[in-house]
Amino acid sequence: MGTAATVTNWAGNIVFRARRFHRPDSVAELQELVAGSERIRAVGTGHSFSPIADTTADQVSLAGLPPITAIDPDAATVTVSAGLRYGEVTGLLHEAGFALPNLGSLPHISIAGACSTGTHGSGVGNGALATAVSAVELVGADGELRTVRRGDVDFPGSVVALGGLGIVTALTLDLRPTFGMRQWVYEGLRGFDDVEEALASAYSVSLFTYWTGPEFDQVWVKQRDTEPEPPARWLGATRADGPRHMVRGVDPVHCTAQLGEPGPWHERLPHFRLEFTPSSGDELQSEYLIPRAALVDALHALDRIRDTIAPVLQVCEVRSIAADDLWLSLAHDRDSHALHFTWIADTNAVLPVVAAVEAALEPFAARPHWGKVFTTGPEAVRALWPRLPDVERLLRRHDPAGKFRNDMLDHYLPG
Ligand SMILES: Cc1cc2nc3c(=O)[nH]c(=O)nc-3n(C[C@H](O)[C@H](O)[C@H](O)COP(=O)(O)OP(=O)(O)OC[C@H]3O[C@@H](n4cnc5c(N)ncnc54)[C@H](O)[C@@H]3O)c2cc1C
Structure with missing residues (x-):
C-alpha cells in the first residue's frame, strides 16, 4: 500500500480520489487485498478521459505483477498478465510468428483497461480489441480467482465489464499468423x-x-x-x-x-x-x-x-x-x-x-x-445498449455488496 502513484489520469482532467493506492507483486497478494477491501477499483495505464477508473476507496494497479506472455502455438492463443501494455506483448507475438487482429491508435494502453472499455482500432472487417479475448481470469469479490471462457453464458457480459466484475489478472487472446x-x-x-x-x-x-x-x-x-x-x-x-x-x-x-x-x-x-x-x-x-x-x-x-x-x-x-x-x-x-x-x-x-x-x-x-x-x-445510455440490464444482473450476482462499483457505474448501471 502507498500514496496514489497515479494521482490523475493521463490527460490530467480526472484527479483520482482514491484513499489508498496499491501495487501488489503477486496474484496472491492481490487476492488478499480484494478479500479485505470494502471497495476497490483497478486502474490500468489511466488513459481514459472519463472517471471510469476513479474511486474514493482502494485503487489497485497490476503493473507490478509478473509480466507473463504465454503463447500456445497449437491453440494459436496467448495468455497475458492483464496489466501489460499492448506494446509490451506485440513484439514477442510477432517474433513467435503470430499477430493480434487489430490494435488501437497507441500501444501504451494496458490490455485489461482497453478491453474493459471496448477500445477499438479501425477496419470494416475488424472487431473491437475485446473480440480477441477468449478467456478472462479475475479476482472476484470474495478474493477467489475464477475464469470465464468464451461459450460460458456470462462471457458476453464479462469482457467489456467496465471494471465492475472484479480485478482481471489475465486475458487469453486469439492469435493469427503474423502479417x-x-x-x-x-x-x-x-x-x-x-x-x-x-x-x-x-x-x-x-x-x-x-x-x-x-x-x-x-x-x-x-x-x-x-x-x-x-x-x-x-x-x-x-x-x-x-x-x-x-x-x-x-x-x-x-x-x-x-x-x-x-x-x-x-x-x-x-x-x-x-x-x-x-x-x-x-x-x-x-x-x-x-x-x-x-x-x-x-x-x-x-x-x-x-x-x-x-x-x-x-x-x-x-x-x-x-x-x-x-x-x-x-x-x-x-x-x-x-x-x-x-x-x-x-x-x-x-x-x-x-x-x-x-x-x-x-x-x-x-x-x-x-x-x-x-x-x-x-436513460439515453440504457436505451443505446439493449443488454445493459443483463450486465446489471451479472454484476449484482457476482458483486452483491458493490465492492467493485464507483460513481460512474452507480450513475449508468444502477440496477
Ligand atoms: C492518446 C489516447 C489515444 C487513444 N486511442 C484510442 C483508440 O484508438 N481507440 C479507442 O477505442 N480508445 C482510445 N483511447 C481510449 C483508451 O483506449 C481507453 O480509455 C482505455 O480504456 C485505456 O486503457 P487504460 O489501461 O489506460 O485503462 P484505464 O483508463 O486505466 O481504466 C479503464 C477501465 O478499465 C478498468 N480496468 C483497468 N485494468 C483493469 C483490471 N486489471 N481489471 C479490471 N478492470 C480494469 C478500470 O477500472 C476502468 O474501468 C485513447 C486514449 C488516449 C489517451
Missing part, C-alpha cells in the same frame, strides 16, 4: 460521397478532418502487404509526399512509418510508436459509434455545426468497427463507424461543444465511448 503491412497517407478527400468506399478500401483506414469544411484533410490507409499498392491519386485525394501527423503543425516523428514502408502489423496498425509518448496529454477526447448506414447523414449533421466544433478541435477521426456480441461493447450487435474528436485541453470550453455534438448525433443512436468525455444521460 506485414504498409501505411500511406492521402490528402484532400473532398465531400462525403466517397467516405464509405475509402473506409472499406484497406485492412484499416482512418479519415481525419478539422471541420473547416465538408472534407477530410487526411486519409490514413493501413494495407496488408498482400493488397495492391494504391495509386498516387485516388478518390480525388493525393498521396502525401512525406510523413504526416494528423494534428496540424505537429512533428510526425511520433507516428508509425508511412510512405508505404513495409513493416510488421504491430508497427503499422497503431498511429503512434511505442518508444514515443504521443503527446504530453494536452488534449481531451470524445467518441461516438453509430450504425454503419448512418455515416453520411451523421457527417452532414456535424458539418452543420462545424463552426461550433472547429474552435475547440485538434482533429476529428472516422474509423470502422465490425459488430460483436459483447453486451457493453460500443459495436454490440451492429457494424459501426466511430466519430472521434480530439479536443483542446479545456474542459469548460469543450463540454458545451460535446453536448452540441451529442445533440447533432442523437438521431443516429450514437453510443458514447465509455473511456472518453461524454454527457449522455443514463
Whole structure:
C-alpha cells in the first residue's frame, strides 16, 4: 500500500480520489487485498478521459505483477498478465510468428483497461480489441480467482465489464499468423460521397478532418502487404509526399512509418510508436459509434455545426468497427463507424461543444465511448445498449455488496 502513484489520469482532467493506492507483486497478494477491501477499483495505464477508473476507496494497479506472455502455438492463443501494455506483448507475438487482429491508435494502453472499455482500432472487417479475448481470469469479490471462457453464458457480459466484475489478472487472446503491412497517407478527400468506399478500401483506414469544411484533410490507409499498392491519386485525394501527423503543425516523428514502408502489423496498425509518448496529454477526447448506414447523414449533421466544433478541435477521426456480441461493447450487435474528436485541453470550453455534438448525433443512436468525455444521460445510455440490464444482473450476482462499483457505474448501471 502507498500514496496514489497515479494521482490523475493521463490527460490530467480526472484527479483520482482514491484513499489508498496499491501495487501488489503477486496474484496472491492481490487476492488478499480484494478479500479485505470494502471497495476497490483497478486502474490500468489511466488513459481514459472519463472517471471510469476513479474511486474514493482502494485503487489497485497490476503493473507490478509478473509480466507473463504465454503463447500456445497449437491453440494459436496467448495468455497475458492483464496489466501489460499492448506494446509490451506485440513484439514477442510477432517474433513467435503470430499477430493480434487489430490494435488501437497507441500501444501504451494496458490490455485489461482497453478491453474493459471496448477500445477499438479501425477496419470494416475488424472487431473491437475485446473480440480477441477468449478467456478472462479475475479476482472476484470474495478474493477467489475464477475464469470465464468464451461459450460460458456470462462471457458476453464479462469482457467489456467496465471494471465492475472484479480485478482481471489475465486475458487469453486469439492469435493469427503474423502479417506485414504498409501505411500511406492521402490528402484532400473532398465531400462525403466517397467516405464509405475509402473506409472499406484497406485492412484499416482512418479519415481525419478539422471541420473547416465538408472534407477530410487526411486519409490514413493501413494495407496488408498482400493488397495492391494504391495509386498516387485516388478518390480525388493525393498521396502525401512525406510523413504526416494528423494534428496540424505537429512533428510526425511520433507516428508509425508511412510512405508505404513495409513493416510488421504491430508497427503499422497503431498511429503512434511505442518508444514515443504521443503527446504530453494536452488534449481531451470524445467518441461516438453509430450504425454503419448512418455515416453520411451523421457527417452532414456535424458539418452543420462545424463552426461550433472547429474552435475547440485538434482533429476529428472516422474509423470502422465490425459488430460483436459483447453486451457493453460500443459495436454490440451492429457494424459501426466511430466519430472521434480530439479536443483542446479545456474542459469548460469543450463540454458545451460535446453536448452540441451529442445533440447533432442523437438521431443516429450514437453510443458514447465509455473511456472518453461524454454527457449522455443514463436513460439515453440504457436505451443505446439493449443488454445493459443483463450486465446489471451479472454484476449484482457476482458483486452483491458493490465492492467493485464507483460513481460512474452507480450513475449508468444502477440496477
Ligand atoms: C492518446 C489516447 C489515444 C487513444 N486511442 C484510442 C483508440 O484508438 N481507440 C479507442 O477505442 N480508445 C482510445 N483511447 C481510449 C483508451 O483506449 C481507453 O480509455 C482505455 O480504456 C485505456 O486503457 P487504460 O489501461 O489506460 O485503462 P484505464 O483508463 O486505466 O481504466 C479503464 C477501465 O478499465 C478498468 N480496468 C483497468 N485494468 C483493469 C483490471 N486489471 N481489471 C479490471 N478492470 C480494469 C478500470 O477500472 C476502468 O474501468 C485513447 C486514449 C488516449 C489517451
